[in-house]
Amino acid sequence: MELIELLSPAKNLEIGIAAIDCGADAVYIGANNFGARVQAGNSLEDIASLVSYAHLFNAKVYVTINTILFDNELKAAEDLIQKLYKIEVDAIIIQDYGILEMNLPPIHIHSSTQMHNISKERIKFLSDVGFKRVVLARELSIEQIIEIHSFVPDIELEFFVHGALCNGLSGQCYLSYELTKRSGNRGECSQACRSKYDLVNSQGKVLIKDKHLLSTKDFNASLHIPEMIEAGVRSFKIEGRLKDMDYVKNVTAHYSREIDKFISAENNKEKYCRSSLGKTEIGFEPDVERSFNRGFTSFNLQGKQDIIGNLDSAKSIGKYLGKVSDLNNSGRGKFYFQIDTKERISNGDGLCYINMEGNIEGFLVNGVEENPSQGLVMIYPNKKPDIRLLTKIYRNLDTQFTKQVLTDKTKRRIAIDIILKETSQGFSLQAIDEQSLSVQEDIIVEKQIALKVQGYEKNLLKQIDKLGDSIFYLRSFENKCSDNFFFASSLLNHHRRNLIEKLYELRQKAYKPIRKEFEKNDVPYPQKKLDFKANVVNEKAKQFFLNHKVEEIENGLEKQGERNSKSKDIVLMRTKNCIRYTLGQCLIRDKQTQDFNQELFLKDNKRTYKLHFDCKNCFMDLISLE
Template sequence: EGRLKDLAYVKNITSYYSQEINKFIGSNNQYSRSSIGKTDINFTPDVERSFNRGFTSFNIEGKKDKIGNLDTAKAIGKYIGKVAEINLSGRNHHFIQISTKEEIVNGDGLCFFNSRGDIEGFLVNKVEADKDQSLVTIVPNKNIEIKLLTKIYRNFDLKYSKQVEQDSSRRRIGIDFELSETPNGFLLKAKDETGIEVEERAETEKQLAKNTDSYDENLLKQIDKLGNSPFYLMNFKNTTTQKYFLPSSLINSLRRVCSDKIIALRKESYTRKESHFEKTDYPYFTNQLDYKGNVVNEKAKEFYLRHKVEEITYGVEKTNLTKDIILMRSKNCIRYALGQCLIRDKQTPDFDQELFLKDNERTYKLTFDCKNCFMDIQALEK
């Protein structure tokens, strides 16, 4: 569903799948990320809070649940609860109560299926939750007809969308620091997660710290101030023999110089991976291609000829011949979705007939290859 989506959708969905990949890699040591570092986000990804039209494993493990939504082609959002009370009698007392544990705010978009089975939506103008948060009273922005126990869905989550849009995710590289002393001062070593190591020395008079309360914690906080650098602190080790007075300016300088050195070395050591493409002429699995091969230009034709295809018929985009040809072969079957599968279901008498799809311009005939479990869509004349 990534086409023509907004910023919040892209950030939410990519963050969710990135976390799922991290979980898988975390429990399977034979796998690793192709790139280093980690990405920090300040929100919890939730695929039900962005645009989606449901979830399915399709036919990866064989036919299971119906995958079509015959109620609506629109995204209805996340289910939040049912209507518990209605008062739509007057302008000043126009409200509904929803039994839900979800937080609802002014500006949220809610929707439901009305008595005709059509999807209907409204914006929340006012909201008030009871003490235990189990009932939420809302005032819709328009007049609606709704019944008790109607299921309510949220197809626009204002608070969550703002949180996702405002968050700036960052990808950072892990780094270790080790502080030690030298005869004339201090030494800070740094090593990133790929093994690049640098160090920086500071010559200064060594003085014992007068105040050692929270000494280690404060030193760690100072080292960890990596700010807008591309690094995050993985480990810090202090091997100095005494608790010395370490001015913030000294630690900041050592840390900053080490970070800059690693950045410089990373740039110097980076080499772009080049790939060399060699044309092959391995035989294609068939020496004949009909219109379903979708060959519509000379480059595609040259490709198949090179791979030993002898007979090539151009695709419909080039010939414009669509009568009585199969436009699509699909594992998604309308008979199956309607509970009228010729193999799995008991058919009702009204389904002993041909089926068609229709859009604004054309009618398409459906034919069924039940033996191989396919549905074909065939174009008829306009």
């Protein structure tokens, strides 16, 4: 059986546990240092607690050490990895090659998408070096994933399927560092791609003013799970280590359901299964449109078919409700507007729309009147929005849904079978879980025939099935006794509790992470010369590349300090989010208007950036001119 993993983000211990309860097969979390989300750090004690809970279900915990490291941080990073190994973390996710020159414990190593895992040659090198898994670049198409899997079949492929998209290639974006000295490769990205810019041509004409020209929609690969599994992806990763509880629960439950749908198909039952144990029964209806989103895109999975960018806003737009069909603009009475929608709207909901200037504006709902027979809803906002007939209305704060998700008491449970048998000294209860782990509880008591036989089996089952708040649920019960014996309720309850405690303790001890020593080698790196984009900022990383036959190594920008004049034309960002494509001015597909048939530039308040269009590979480069 091939194992399929759903990998969810955990900002903290509580969210990590909730993700597992909602169907995650693994979670990834940051420690207090060296993670690519500096605001999402966690203590070793909390990570250890998460590991203990996850391993009950054979779920895994991965810890991010996915920033580049300076020389004075190497010792602390090595100490952290040793501690993570001791608390039985399953794997670490790294960016810095210098880590591979450390004295590492036998813990699995995953290559972060920050390592620019975009070509089959690079991934082949990572496999040969000793990585267990690579997190593929988000920019890859399904066709390219198939090619990589065929070329490097032995390495596990992990792929992001949902959440915010980095506008630039991961690990290759230097815009934030250029502007603020806050490096994305150090977990400090200032999210400059979410800011507003002007688009200007070589004649100085402003073509677009004050728009989010680099901001992308959010990724949603829900419809492509089957194709991705067949392409070779085995771990489906949800972005969001800064996301809150309701987001993680909702999105995890949604993708867990989608993966289960694929596995349960007749042709797949004997080929695929989930990588962890247990059953989750969600108490709400998952709907990713009801959680934070900037609008959705399937990005480059099918090649360049979708508009990736969202020029109007970098904020959440939420779920589309309907168009304005009527409004009271008379000035008499309270202002209201009416929309045609089947969605239930509540007081306190946040609604939004795109105004005449093309920007998102929002307001809260103060009152609602429904006309179910006509599917119309009259809304009284807390302020008068500048809307017109046919204005599209969205909901980016769904108060009732959020409350339902947060109060949902979903628990994950493991199936067990319980068998009641006679023994020479009385009876025994045996529990066997879905992993075939088994425990026995002896009941030493004098045997007595039950006087009341009507409903005997039903009442006995009812007593056995009282598993309460445990992590188990009763799949089957078999009474192998030769007669209807009497069991006092208190006696049976006592021994059933002991039985469940024994099984719980056995599960705590049963899981052991798979360990493998990292063995250094000298497999040649695919390139002989490395520029700043290799992100080498410490001596161990430099030594790694020298050991792997690299001849020239330039320091990463973060180590160079102030750039000199020779490096002013560097590519700060390389992106699939092509502005020409978004605006219908693609150099391959479209006929350009006069204003666009020339060089284009982006401008912010202080700087100008040249845009270069690599149409052969379908990328846009943002180039520094200073």
